[in-house]
Amino acid sequence: MNGKYELVDGECAGPDGIHGTSDDFTVPYWYLTNLQDDPEYLLTNPKKGQSSTMLDDPNRSSKGFEIIFKKTMAKRWQLFLSYTYGISRGNTQYPLFVTLGTDPNKFTFAANQKLYCWGEPHHLRIQGSVILPLDINFGFIGSYMSGLPEAASSFNVKTPRSPYTFMQVKPYGEHKNPDRKDISINLEKSFNFGQRKMLTVMINVDNPFNWDTVSRLYYYGDLWKKIQNIKAPRNYHLSARFWF
Numbered sequence: 001m002n003g004k005y006e007l008v009d010g011e012c013a014g015p016d017g018i019h020g021t022s023d024d025f026t027v028p029y030w031y032l033t034n035l036q037d038d039p040e041y042l043l044t045n046p047k048k049g050q051s052s053t054m055l056d057d058p059n060r061s062s063k064g065f066e067i068i069f070k071k072t073m074a075k076r077w078q079l080f081l082s083y084t085y086g087i088s089r090g091n092t093q094y095p096l097f098v099t100l101g102t103d104p105n106k107f108t109f110a111a112n113q114k115l116y117c118w119g120e121p122h123h124l125r126i127q128g129s130v131i132l133p134l135d136i137n138f139g140f141i142g143s144y145m146s147g148l149p150e151a152a153s154s155f156n157v158k159t160p161r162s163p164y165t166f167m168q169v170k171p172y173g174e175h176k177n178p179d180r181k182d183i184s185i186n187l188e189k190s191f192n193f194g195q196r197k198m199l200t201v202m203i204n205v206d207n208p209f210n211w212d213t214v215s216r217l218y219y220y221g222d223l224w225k226k227i228q229n230i231k232a233p234r235n236y237h238l239s240a241r242f243w244f
């Protein structure tokens with residue numbers, strides 16, 4: 001545990017991944033100045049100040065709550081509503097936690113800032129059905145989730161040792177993925193034939209409004225803000241079931 005570090009400016013190549021262009025910016029980087037002498041670190045229950053790599057006490061806390069409203073089927077309709085809020089803050093989380101004590105850069109955007117957060121703090125769900133005239137069942141499922149926070153990283157941070165250092169270059173949550181809305185609706189109608197025969201016809205439409213096609217972006221290297229995931233566009237599903 002005899003590593004000696006000096007805080008220097010790392011030069012991040014920015015979203016284009018190329019040094020020397022207008023989107024470059026600097027990031028704080030702990031530079032190991034005695035590389036030859038430095039042994040492997042082994043820390044148990046690491047604490048702030050225990051070594052030159054421990055800039056803060058590890059901490060994390062999670063909070064959340066959920067509110068639910070249910071209306072059971074009566075007078076031909078039913079409804080379920082829920083709102084969930086949950087958030088984690090702190091300076092450690094896998095995989096960072098397992099590497100604490102090896103490199104003070106693990107704390108670069110976490111120490112004393114408590115900006116680390118993970119998850120989708122706002123999650124709203126709705127589900128219900130109404131029996132329309134002619135006994136046609138109309139059902140719907142919808143949800144809204146606020147965008148997942150990201151830790152922007154770059155492979156191209158130029159430091160005194162290398163032009164290709166990989167590290168987190170922005171605080172967690174400074175960049176977020178798009179919010180997501182999902183909705184699915186269906187209609188269902190049954191026809192009875194005699195006492196024990198029934199035909200049920202169903203039509204289901206997912207994402208009828210083509211909402212929020214982009215669900216996740218990249219936040220590292222030269223893939224910065226390029227699309228990582230999209231979700232399925234509007235699609236229809238027609239089916240029939242015959243009971244006998």
Ligand SMILES: [Ca+2]
Pocket residue numbers: 012013014015016017018019020021022023024
């Ligand atoms: Ca650049």
